[in-house]
Amino acid sequence: MKKIFLPFFLFVLSLQALAEEEKKNAYDQVWFTMGYGYLIAEDAKGSPLGPATATVGVQLWKWLVLDMSLGYVWALDYDDTNEHKGTDLDYFPVRAVLMYQPDIPIKSIENFSLRPYAGIGPMFAINGTNYSNSNFSGGFSAKAGLRIRHKHHLYGIVLEYLFNHAHIEYNGIKNNYNASGLAIGVEIGFTF
Numbered sequence: 001m002k003k004i005f006l007p008f009f010l011f012v013l014s015l016q017a018l019a020e021e022e023k024k025n026a027y028d029q030v031w032f033t034m035g036y037g038y039l040i041a042e043d044a045k046g047s048p049l050g051p052a053t054a055t056v057g058v059q060l061w062k063w064l065v066l067d068m069s070l071g072y073v074w075a076l077d078y079d080d081t082n083e084h085k086g087t088d089l090d091y092f093p094v095r096a097v098l099m100y101q102p103d104i105p106i107k108s109i110e111n112f113s114l115r116p117y118a119g120i121g122p123m124f125a126i127n128g129t130n131y132s133n134s135n136f137s138g139g140f141s142a143k144a145g146l147r148i149r150h151k152h153h154l155y156g157i158v159l160e161y162l163f164n165h166a167h168i169e170y171n172g173i174k175n176n177y178n179a180s181g182l183a184i185g186v187e188i189g190f191t192f
Contacts, residue, residue, distance in 0.1 A: 037185020097121035
């Protein structure tokens, strides 16, 4: 009986040690960031604003993370010389990006690490124009960047490609807009 008890006792102690280690690192496994960027649009003219983005991220396993973002891009301007007749397009991109994001601690600075990342995932967009609202489209988001973690704070730079081809029908008229583009931005947030 004592021989059975000893391995069981050692197993319980190892689980407890593992749980304590996980508890120490638990604050790094979920984060929230707010960001703002500049979209270099493929087809639109003018200076589009955004995306302004709110992101919640969770570490799924070691270096595998899921970033879920809600954003807003506005003032995509299509000029009067094409078929769009001076249309302004705004859209809310909602995306879930599966990413590779290792946490690289900097040993010389306490509670400081670098988190380079890259990933791709689906995007759902709610599109609106100056003549029609609530048109939906699907696409994808591919992003890469670097996050710097200091204690519970995150700071980052982001490069993200948003693929969004909006098909809008209003009063029997169909228009197609290429609202895709490359976004360059910054973000700030915290881990918990």
